[in-house]
């Protein structure tokens with residue numbers, strides 16, 4: 001029998017990669033989209049899957065809507081990827097973020113409970129829950145210390161997922177995914193901001209990329225690898241929680257240096273008091289400048305994941321290394337800028 005999956009947040013980066021992955025596995029894919037004046041299907045189009053998924057209208061703010069959609073589509077598996085996912089915005093919209101990223105998850109879990117415990121449920125948890133990390137690398141036993149309203153809301157929904165599994169026997173997994181990127185990453189996130197910025201600099205459409213904290217370190221992987229891990233978790237007989245990460249961490253500064261190399265520029269850094277700039281070592285032209293408005297009220301400085309449980313129990317391993325990821329992102333943005341096609 002054809003398996004059915006319902007993906008919330010299907011219009012986002014992971015939604016596009018997961019749709020492609022599940023369609024290749026033969027699933028019937030329903031994609032939940034919230035009503036907006038213009039639904040952003042650009043990623044699904046670029047992935048070539050827009051015509052193969054069935055979109056249904058659903059907002060995590062509205063439990064009656066969630067109930068009707070789940071009853072109508074009768075999925076075997078729900079992947080909850082929908083969220084207000086931009087950490088910086090969560091400081092300005094903490095209540096909205098808590099409602100969608102926190103209570104929104106309980107709305108789905110309550111619906112599953114009322115339906116007798118099926119379908120299976122995947123929750124998109126995050127390394128941001130480790131925040132001011134108590135140890136490095138972080139694993140499933142590392143204590144949480146979130147540093148943003150986003151991280152706090154996601155921690156609540158992580159524990160609700162665990163609690164519904166333990167209380168009601170729901171097959172509910174929490175994937176604690178470290179940062180994962182791709183050419184479909186939103187423009188507000190630092191990796192895509194840098195990859196597009198470099199492509200624009202190369203094509204004479206921009207001079208300088210303004211960034212915030214250059215010293216923050218992240219364990220960056222490729223989104224295409226990470227959606228496979230989501231699916232693997234859902235196929236286990238017993239549901240559980242897993243860290244998904246590459247086991248390597250790099251600073252924003254190093255990401256920028258690597259991205260600049262793809263367009264043929266070697267960056268050097270000039271620190272003058274509180275100001276800093278990255279410049280081309282041949283022309284002296286400024287490529288990176290620091291703008292403190294991108295700083296966060298409380299920063300997550302260092303993340304590094306230990307995915308050995310997922311490697312052992314799921315047989316999951318990342319296929320794409322850091323250098324290939326940076327090159328893939330800059331090269332795709334170079335193609336887009338040349339064609340005048342930049343979106344998301």
Ligand code: NAP
Pocket residue numbers: 008009010011012013014015032033034036040058059060061080081082083084085086100124125126127176177178179180181186
């Ligand atoms: P993304 O590109 O920002 O996509 C978020 C999705 O959520 C979009 O489809 C968005 O719809 C939808 N959404 C937002 N508010 C909604 C609401 N009220 N009701 C229904 N849908 C709503 O995020 P992503 O990078 O694909 O990440 C997927 C999930 O994994 C998110 O939950 C994120 O928090 C989590 N996560 C991401 C990472 C990462 O590094 N990418 C790491 C760990 C965890 P619109 O198109 O209408 O905005």
Ligand code: F7E
Pocket residue numbers: 085086087088125126127128177178179180188189190191193210211212213214216217218252294295296299300
């Ligand atoms: O920031 C620093 C910034 O916004 C990464 C989401 O998918 O991953 C993502 O959250 C770092 C931070 O991602 C700029 O201060 C410097 O330290 O790309 P980001 P994030 O906050 O790590 C986690 C795992 C999620 O779950 C989230 O949903 O880069 N940084 N300069 C900057 N960040 C941005 N956005 N823009 C800058 O100019």
